[in-house]
Amino acid sequence: MNVRSGVGLLLAAVVWNTAASAAEVQVVVDGVKHDKGAVKVALYVDPATFRKEDKALARQSQPAHVGQQVFTFSGLAAGRYAVVVYHDENGNGEMDRFLGMIPTEGYGLSNNPEVSGPPKFEPSAFDVSEGAPTKTVVELRY
Template sequence: MNHLRIYLSLIFVCFSLNASADGANGVSLTVKVEGVKSAKGNIRAALYADPKTFRKEAQAVAVIQTAASPGEVSLSWPDVKPGKYAVVVYHDEDANGELNRRFGMFPTEGYGLSNNPKVSGPPPFEPSAFEVSGATEIMVELHY
């Protein structure tokens, strides 16, 4: 009887470890950022699930950053729930935590959107939206 309890406890522990290792609530999302011009500052990425909050970083699902490095930089969220998302990436060269803009509208730091849509004016959510249903990797090109 005691062996049965130990065996069942081990099975429970194994299932618990597998659930947490696989991301109990979600999957990984990796963003490969291409075209970083310098090592100044950080590369920041904001993840959005709601078109109404798109481009409002304070209302993003999650924001991550890493040190800038010329060429390609990768950022990853390890636990994203399946669904429809859009990503905004920018090169925060002065490391102030925001995309600098001229006249409050025109980006003065490199930026990019998921799906790399061509836009003029404030970009909408839909052209940048993509589905996450399993481990996902996307590429975003920065424009300076």
């Protein structure tokens, strides 16, 4: 084997190993009530930035449709994550709130914790490990 083919095999092994060891999170959103607007999912790894959408580790959006929607986040490191989901019914790009506190659009959190006051990271947090995808089901509340 020459040097070029050896380097090529080494690079292929590194790429394969990185892809094989990356974690994946599948977020299943249940209970979308109508097809207006979009369903948005934000994935967090840092409790200090939890619920600050612009500081999420990753975000995804899909046009809303009634029932269930699935979002997949790939290439993640193993660790502890939490998810915030909301149905941006009016398409203004943010979760609307009454008096700046109470959501007026559908929303949900990983682990579906009971919430009194601003949600915290830990009740919504779940562990992700390398290998098989981690699935979390989020029930929207309207």
